[in-house]
Amino acid sequence: MSQQGNKQAKKSGGKKGGKQRELAIAKRSEDYPQWYQDVVRFGELAEPAKVVKGCMVIKPHGYAVWEKIQRDLDGRFKDTGHRNAYFPLLVPMSFITKEAEHVEGFAPELAVVTQAGGVELEEPYAIRPTSETIIGHFFAKWIDSHRDLPLLINQWANVMRWELRTRMFLRTTEFLWQEGHTAHASHDEAEAEVLRMLNVYGDFAEQVLAMPVIRGTKTATERFAGAVDTKCIEAFMQDGKALQAGTSHDLGQNFGRAFDVKFQAESGELEYVWQTSWGVSTRLVGGVVMTHSDDEGLVLPPRVAPIHAAIIPIFRNDEQKAEVMVAAERIKAALSEIDISPPRARYRDFLEVALDDRDMRPGAKFYDWERRGVPMRIEIGPKDLEKGQVCLKMRVDTEAVSGKQFLPEAEFLASARQRLLDYQDALLALARARMAANTVTLDTWEEFEQTFAGDSSKFAWCHWDGTAETEAAIKDKTKVTIRCVPLPGYGPAPEPGVCIYSGKPSAQRVLMAKAY
RNA sequence: CGGGGCGUGGCGCAGUCUGGUAGCGCGCCUGCUUUGGGAGCAGGAAGCCGAAGGUUCGAAUCCUUUCGCCCCGACCA
Numbered sequence: 001m002s003q004q005g006n007k008q009a010k011k012s013g014g015k016k017g018g019k020q021r022e023l024a025i026a027k028r029s030e031d032y033p034q035w036y037q038d039v040v041r042f043g044e045l046a047e048p049a050k051v052v053k054g055c056m057v058i059k060p061h062g063y064a065v066w067e068k069i070q071r072d073l074d075g076r077f078k079d080t081g082h083r084n085a086y087f088p089l090l091v092p093m094s095f096i097t098k099e100a101e102h103v104e105g106f107a108p109e110l111a112v113v114t115q116a117g118g119v120e121l122e123e124p125y126a127i128r129p130t131s132e133t134i135i136g137h138f139f140a141k142w143i144d145s146h147r148d149l150p151l152l153i154n155q156w157a158n159v160m161r162w163e164l165r166t167r168m169f170l171r172t173t174e175f176l177w178q179e180g181h182t183a184h185a186s187h188d189e190a191e192a193e194v195l196r197m198l199n200v201y202g203d204f205a206e207q208v209l210a211m212p213v214i215r216g217t218k219t220a221t222e223r224f225a226g227a228v229d230t231k232c233i234e235a236f237m238q239d240g241k242a243l244q245a246g247t248s249h250d251l252g253q254n255f256g257r258a259f260d261v262k263f264q265a266e267s268g269e270l271e272y273v274w275q276t277s278w279g280v281s282t283r284l285v286g287g288v289v290m291t292h293s294d295d296e297g298l299v300l301p302p303r304v305a306p307i308h309a310a311i312i313p314i315f316r317n318d319e320q321k322a323e324v325m326v327a328a329e330r331i332k333a334a335l336s337e338i339d340i341s342p343p344r345a346r347y348r349d350f351l352e353v354a355l356d357d358r359d360m361r362p363g364a365k366f367y368d369w370e371r372r373g374v375p376m377r378i379e380i381g382p383k384d385l386e387k388g389q390v391c392l393k394m395r396v397d398t399e400a401v402s403g404k405q406f407l408p409e410a411e412f413l414a415s416a417r418q419r420l421l422d423y424q425d426a427l428l429a430l431a432r433a434r435m436a437a438n439t440v441t442l443d444t445w446e447e448f449e450q451t452f453a454g455d456s457s458k459f460a461w462c463h464w465d466g467t468a469e470t471e472a473a474i475k476d477k478t479k480v481t482i483r484c485v486p487l488p489g490y491g492p493a494p495e496p497g498v499c500i501y502s503g504k505p506s507a508q509r510v511l512m513a514k515a516y
Numbered sequence: 517c518g519g520g521g522c523g524u525g526g527c528g529c530a531g532u533c534u535g536g537u538a539g540c541g542c543g544c545c546u547g548c549u550u551u552g553g554g555a556g557c558a559g560g561a562a563g564c565c566g567a568a569g570g571u572u573c574g575a576a577u578c579c580u581u582u583c584g585c586c587c588c589g590a591c592c593a
Contacts, residue, residue, distance in 0.1 A: 033587070041527095050566095050584055108591070130593095164517060164591060171593070244593065281593055314552050321551095363553035381552055391552080404552095479589095516593090 025371070027295050032239045037168070039289055042371040043298030046168050054166040054173030058282070061372060062169075064306035065285050066176065070156065072208050072303070073178060073280070075346035076200050082152040082180060087134050089158070090125035095133035099258040102132065105225020109161040111173075127160045132226060132251070132277055135181045136259030143183060143263050143273060150193070151183040151273075169286030170243070170516050177281035183261065183273040187252070190274035191229075194248045197278040198231045201246035207342070209284065210301040210428035211235050211291045212435050213245055214459070214491065214511055216484025221468055224277075228252035234483045234511060236435040237290040240457035242483045242513040245287050248278035286516075291431050292396075298373030299396055301427050302340065302420045303349075309335055309416075310369040311355045314362050314381030328355050328380050331390065331409065338417045351416070370395060375423055376416075379404075394419070398426040435459065441492065441509070448500055448512075452478045457514035459483075461492050463506035465499035474501050474512070483511040 025042055026034035040046055045062030049055040058066065074084070090113060097103045106129045113125040128134070135153070143151060160174045180197060184190040198215055205211045213233035223230040227249040235245045255261065256272035265271050292299035302308055313328045315321040338351040354374070356365050362379065369377055379391035390412050392405045400422070407415075439459040442448050451458055457480070464470060464482060475481050485508070486492075494508035 037586080048585065053584070105592090159593090161592070163593095165589090167586095175593075177593075247593075279593075283593055312552090316551065359551090361551050361553085361555055363551085364555085366553055368554085379552065383552075 025295060025297055028238060033167075035295075036286075036290060039293045039298050040168050040286075043289070043293075043373055044371075045285065045289070045298070048168065052173075054163055056168050056172050058176075061306055062285060065288070065300065065304050066282055068304040068306070069208070069280075069284055070178070071347050072342070072345070073200075073204055074154075074156075076204060077154045077178075077180065078346060080152070080196065080200060082154045082182075084156065085153050086155055086157070087128075087131050087138065089128055091128050091131070091134045093124045093126055095137060095259075096126050098133060098136075099226045099254055101254070102226035102258075106130070106161075109163060111160050111162050128157070129159055129161045130277075130279075131155060131157070131159075131179055131181065132255050132275075133259070136255040136261060136275075139181075139183050139273065139275075140259050140261045143261055145264050146185045146266055149183055149185045149263060149273065150189060152180075153182065154178060154180045167286075167516075169282055169289070171283070175282050177279050179277060179279040182276045183256075184276070185263065185265065185271075185274070187250075187274045190252075190276050191250055193276045194229070194231055194250045194278070197276070198233065198246070198248040201248065201278070201280060202233050205233055205235065205245055205284075205287075206428060208301070208303045209288050209291070210303070210424055210431060211245070211287055212428065212432045214484060214486060216486045216490060216511060218247075218484055219468070219471060219482050219510075221471055222482070224249045226251060226254050227277075228254065231487075232484055234513075235287050235291060236431070236438065236459055237287070237516065238293075238434065239290075239455075240438050240459075240513070242457075242459065242511070242515045243283070243287050243290065244483070244515065245284060246278070246280040249276060251275040251277060292427055293373070294396070296367075297371035299427070300373035300375065302375050302424045303342070305352075305373060305375055307352045307354050307372070307374050308340070308420060309351060309353045309376040309378055310365075310374045311353060311378045311380060312362050312365050312369075313355070313357060314379055316382070320382050323385055324380055324382065325357070327385055327409075331378065331380065331413070334413045335416060340417055340420055351420075366393075375420060378412075392419075394423055396423075396427065396430070398423070398430065400426065442500060443497075445500055448480075449478065452480050452514065460512045461509040462500040462512050463497040463508070464510045464512075465502045465504035465506050467502075467504075470499060470502050470504075479514050480512050481515055483513050483515060485510045 025038040028035045044059050046056045046058045049057050109129060111127045115121055156178050158174055158176050163171050163173055166172050182193050184193060202213050202215050205213045213235045215233055218230040218232055224247060229250040231248045232244055233246045235243045237243050253272040253274060255275050261273045262270050263273055288304060311328050311332055313324045315324045332353045332355045335351045335353045339348060340351060341349045375395050377393045384390055389406050389408050392407055392412060394401055440451060441461045442451060451460055471482055491511060492509050497506050499506045
């Protein structure tokens with residue numbers, strides 16, 4: 001939609017009689033890209049840096065979400081035996097060029113440092129777009145024997161890719177991520193690692209982000225530059241598009257050969273190691289936004305919400321205020337004791353509670369906390385004090401729980417933990433339902449063109465003849481790409497058929513959708 | 517990087533065509549009154565009009581260049 005269109009959507013889009021136009025978030029149904037930006041902005045997650053092209057500032061509320069993602073994932077990596085390390089931001093250009101496909105893939109988006117300290121560098125440095133090469137260099141030094149394997153390393157870092165088009169969280173020039181790099185003695189072991197970490201990502205996405213994902217294998221065209229195989233998790237966004245939310249690569253011996261990473265096997269033979277790499281990025285924050293949020297703004301699952309509950313005191317005079325604040329403080333203290341740590345987590349997660357004593361009208365505060373995605377709102381006023389109750393409102397209505405609920409204080413406190421956990425589950429269920437409702441099985445090209453007409457997109461299971469030509473032709477005509485060939489259990493069971501485009505034989509259906 | 521749109525107090529915009537030295541709403545600060553879904557009144561602060569050149573007595577406005585953001589496309593987490 002044009003800028004003009006955006007403005008008009010905003011002008012007519014004010015809710016509640018349109019009297020608060022400036023504060024309104026564009027509607028998903030009217031202008032999805034504008035809606036996404038509004039949610040990110042009003043949710044105080046991030047803003048464009050502007051002074052640095054294509055970069056964003058992740059604001060405290062957004063960074064807190066990333067910290068929660070990091071904390072949980074980091075624990076999962078430790079559970080799988082990986083150890084954190086840190087490699088240089090700058091990578092000698094000669095490293096990047098060592099692996100043929102890798103250079104080809106990344107050359108167009110490299111930022112390069114050519115001078116420092118006022119003098120031209122003898123060899124320019126690339127700002128890492130990813131670290132396979134420099135880590136390959138060090139693996140070669142660290143690995144001598146099969147006894148050094150497997151080597152399981154993870155790095156939390158920033159990377160830079162000179163993107164032509166950026167969108168906050170989904171694609172920025174600089175982004176934060178985690179990159180795992182492992183070396184193994186056999187291809188079987190490396191393949192198992194690729195799958196193991198893919199499942200770590202998939203479980204994390206569903207359990208923590210409440211974001212359902214399809215696990216699958218990338219086609220050759222979509223594969224990571226330098227990998228022999230790429231597995232991925234693909235998430236469903238509310239506009240029907242797919243978001244590649246995480247990837248896990250089988251690097252074969254490509255980087256082993258390029259960087260001479262050899263080990264002496266039990267047999268005594270010198271062999272190249274088998275490597276993997278896998279990563280997820282701050283893009284996940286964008287995925288969470290587009291999975292759960294609504295026209296009122298951001299929606300955050302409790303497991304990644306920086307604040308779980310906002311308490312809004314309500315009163316008419318100072319005497320009432322004093323009494324209400326006592327109760328509010330008491331409830332805040334009690335809630336703050338509640339431990340919502342996931343089972344077997346390596347961290348403790350206690351309820352974060354905000355007591356909102358700002359001098360604003362309650363209604364304004366309601367909107368404010370809704371825009372920030374806070375799962376639970378508690379109102380406490382004189383009427384509640386009289387009855388010994390609290391008023392509870394969950395950010396998103398579900399089948400089980402909707403609207404305001406009035407609960408005896410003790411009962412609320414006793415059930416608050418479970419309510420949050422149920423809410424987490426409910427968000428996942430809602431997201432699953434949305435994905436299911438927008439997932440179709442298509443058999444004819446006519447249906448296909450209809451499904452993907454204009455800007456529209458769904459998750460479509462279609463037969464594909466397995467050729468890159470067909471893949472390219474489909475993309476060319478409809479902008480639809482093959483997101484993945486599903487792993488067992490994540491798509492229709494393989495059954496032979498005919499390609500939706502070419503009519504040639506196909507072994508199984510693949511996931512097709514437009515993508516971010 | 518191509519096509520289109522847009523840069524004016526924090527946000528949303530008017531003013532630009534037809535040059536005369538900047539305005540509105542919201543927000544912000546102070547005070548009083550308010551407070552169960554976006555409060556009211558009064559007073560106040562805040563903008564070298566994205567930037568740099570140029571034309572002119574005079575530029576937000578005209579011309580050139582440049583930077584950035586948004587949308588669409590090609591490339592990609």
